[in-house]
Amino acid sequence: MNRAILFSQYSQEWSCMLEKAETFMNNQSDLTKADINTLLELYKIKEHFDSERYLAKWSYWQKAYYVKLVDIAFILTQKLFLTLEPAAISKTLEQLDGKNIENFWKLFDFFQLHGKINRFVLCRLMDKYPAHARFIVQINQQN
Incomplete structure (x- = not known):
């Protein structure tokens, strides 16, 4: 599976990692079928976006699409965690x-x-x- 390995949002490598994240996000077609690892990786990307870190090459519409994608993923992540049973x-x-x-x-x-x-x-x-x-x-x- 093509995954983006993201470092801390404080790392100087963030732009390189967002390049990989871009490919990863472009490969997400149906988030309702995403596994826990995909959701957690999209959460890590969300942390970068929350710190207003984006690639300069992204158009307004690309950025809006990616932000919406990680926001939807976060809602699904929240649902997964809040319905997670101890067992x-x-x-x-x-x-x-x-x-x-x-x-x-x-x-x-x-x-x-x-x-x-x-x-x-x-x-x-x-x-x-x-x-x-x-x-x-x-x-x-x-x-």
């Missing part, structure tokens, strides 16, 4: 690409799902998915 979290974590782990937990916290999941479940997730432990601990410390 389904493990399956979702298994589907994540490594580069999307941090964004998953960032949105987990953003949508305040920590109240929906008890500590016992989070501890089991840390045991089963050690790569996620750091993010789970951060969420528990903040809340």
Whole structure:
């Protein structure tokens, strides 16, 4: 799959990454069928757009299209997270690409799902998915 690997919005590599993101966004035909990784990557692109980072070569209409695309993806992401049942979290974590782990937990916290999941479940997730432990601990410390 052709994915855009995006770095932090503060990285100096953002314009190069948005070039890759442009190709990625152009390949999105039906967001209702997008998997969790696609939605998380579009969220990362949204962070760049929220910081008003766009490619200079984009026309007004291209920029408007891409902004609308990531906004729609964010609505779908929100729906996915808010309907995520505790029993389904493990399956979702298994589907994540490594580069999307941090964004998953960032949105987990953003949508305040920590109240929906008890500590016992989070501890089991840390045991089963050690790569996620750091993010789970951060969420528990903040809340």
